[in-house]
Amino acid sequence: MADPGVPVGAHVERILGSVTPLAPVTVPLGDAVGLVTAADVTAAVSLPRFDHAAMDGYAVRAADVASARPGAPVALPVAGVVAAGDAVEPVLAPGTAWRIMTGAPVPAGADAVVPFEWTDRGRAQVRIDDAVPVARHIRRAGEDVVEGTVAVAHGTVLAPRHLALLAAVGTAAVSVHPASRVAVVVTGQELAVPDTELAGLPGHIPDSNSVALVAAARAAGAQVTAYGPVPDDTRLLLEQLALAAETADLVVTTGGVSAGDHDVVKAALRDREGFWFGSVAIKPGRPQGAGAVTASDGRTVPVVSLPGTPVAAYSSFRLFAEPALRVLAGQRPDAVVRAILDVPVDVAADRTLVLPATYVAPGRVAQLAGHVGHSQRLLAAADVLLVVPPGDAPLAAGAEVAILPLGLPA
Ligand SMILES: Nc1nc2c(c(=O)[nH]1)N[C@H]1C(S)=C(S)[C@@H](COP(=O)(O)OP(=O)(O)OC[C@H]3O[C@@H](n4cnc5c(N)ncnc54)[C@H](O)[C@@H]3O)O[C@H]1N2
Numbered sequence: 001m002a003d004p005g006v007p008v009g010a011h012v013e014r015i016l017g018s019v020t021p022l023a024p025v026t027v028p029l030g031d032a033v034g035l036v037t038a039a040d041v042t043a044a045v046s047l048p049r050f051d052h053a054a055m056d057g058y059a060v061r062a063a064d065v066a067s068a069r070p071g072a073p074v075a076l077p078v079a080g081v082v083a084a085g086d087a088v089e090p091v092l093a094p095g096t097a098w099r100i101m102t103g104a105p106v107p108a109g110a111d112a113v114v115p116f117e118w119t120d121r122g123r124a125q126v127r128i129d130d131a132v133p134v135a136r137h138i139r140r141a142g143e144d145v146v147e148g149t150v151a152v153a154h155g156t157v158l159a160p161r162h163l164a165l166l167a168a169v170g171t172a173a174v175s176v177h178p179a180s181r182v183a184v185v186v187t188g189q190e191l192a193v194p195d196t197e198l199a200g201l202p203g204h205i206p207d208s209n210s211v212a213l214v215a216a217a218r219a220a221g222a223q224v225t226a227y228g229p230v231p232d233d234t235r236l237l238l239e240q241l242a243l244a245a246e247t248a249d250l251v252v253t254t255g256g257v258s259a260g261d262h263d264v265v266k267a268a269l270r271d272r273e274g275f276w277f278g279s280v281a282i283k284p285g286r287p288q289g290a291g292a293v294t295a296s297d298g299r300t301v302p303v304v305s306l307p308g309t310p311v312a313a314y315s316s317f318r319l320f321a322e323p324a325l326r327v328l329a330g331q332r333p334d335a336v337v338r339a340i341l342d343v344p345v346d347v348a349a350d351r352t353l354v355l356p357a358t359y360v361a362p363g364r365v366a367q368l369a370g371h372v373g374h375s376q377r378l379l380a381a382a383d384v385l386l387v388v389p390p391g392d393a394p395l396a397a398g399a400e401v402a403i404l405p406l407g408l409p410a
């Protein structure tokens, strides 16, 4: 009877056991997109920084124009003009108006802005056709963010909107966990780099795992270096692994982890302290390995060893390597996304199934027809992978299921 394998969650936990967030660095906002804040960021200046006009028009005291009605206007002398960027601190005397542009500081003493459309746009004197309530068309200092309060919290994945907010509250640089460095080491003497002329090389196939995993790690925000293909030789593999660990925060290997005569990754690492090779209760992706090596500078570099079969390599990367990348980046390891099944799916009693599926409507997914376990064509055609945990009965239409989205992050 085959080993049922350890549960998916237990294997994730094993990997995360040797992963800690990367030490924070301070980077300019322009370099921070996609990185995670390592501390709360407080506002250096309020937003808005000062009371400013929200419309082009006239700053007034609301009381001075309270009697204005269409047909019974009020006239006020215009004391001056202030535009956005004028380095002035104007003062409004009672019974006067300042001509003011959107974004300009509201003169002290004014408490409302009358838009041009309600006036004759006069320059020396202005006719105001209607009353305005106090505070109308003024954006108050600090009404959005008050100086000294938290603008962006610790643990935020910095998107363009967060960077804009940080800039707006006077922040030029931010403390973040740096982008992780991932080494992808593919193994297998059958592998040829993709532009190799295969005609004279019977038994060889294009290396697609390097392409997939380099791109997947980049899409997850990592800086990636590819090593290999490494032939089935433990000495060469250990050399490449040691080299890879020197400049990586995580090493991902593919191939050579099952039961064959040439399963080089397992042969090279299985007896090392801290390494584990065995079965995970999942299909595809049953044979897996994990451990850590020590770089020459003393860093512990986690190693995630994925099976070579391309669909298993990709889905295992998403399930087992990405949580480690999230932790390195300062995020929570899990990023569970769910969808509703449009049609039932079979489950397995003893293992998680990973199945290609497409969206049939927003939030509703259906397994792709013709699933044969290792089809790279179906993986490429899918929108999501269903992650169906072990169970006793098929999951019904309408049931919620965890998914791995396959699109690129927005
Ligand atoms: N006797 C057993 N045989 C196998 C078992 C088992 O339990 N007992 N498990 C099977 C399962 S499940 C999987 S998955 C594979 C995983 O094997 P390995 O990780 O050792 O991978 P390889 O043997 O190196 O390769 C498997 C397959 O994938 C192709 N491959 C590998 N690397 C690449 C690449 N970079 N690009 C494209 N294709 C690649 C390789 O040529 C093989 O066809 O083991 C089963 N066997």
Ligand code: MOO
Binding pocket: 282, 283, 284, 285, 286, 287, 307, 309, 312
């Ligand atoms: O576990 Mo493997 O099912 O062929 O990826």
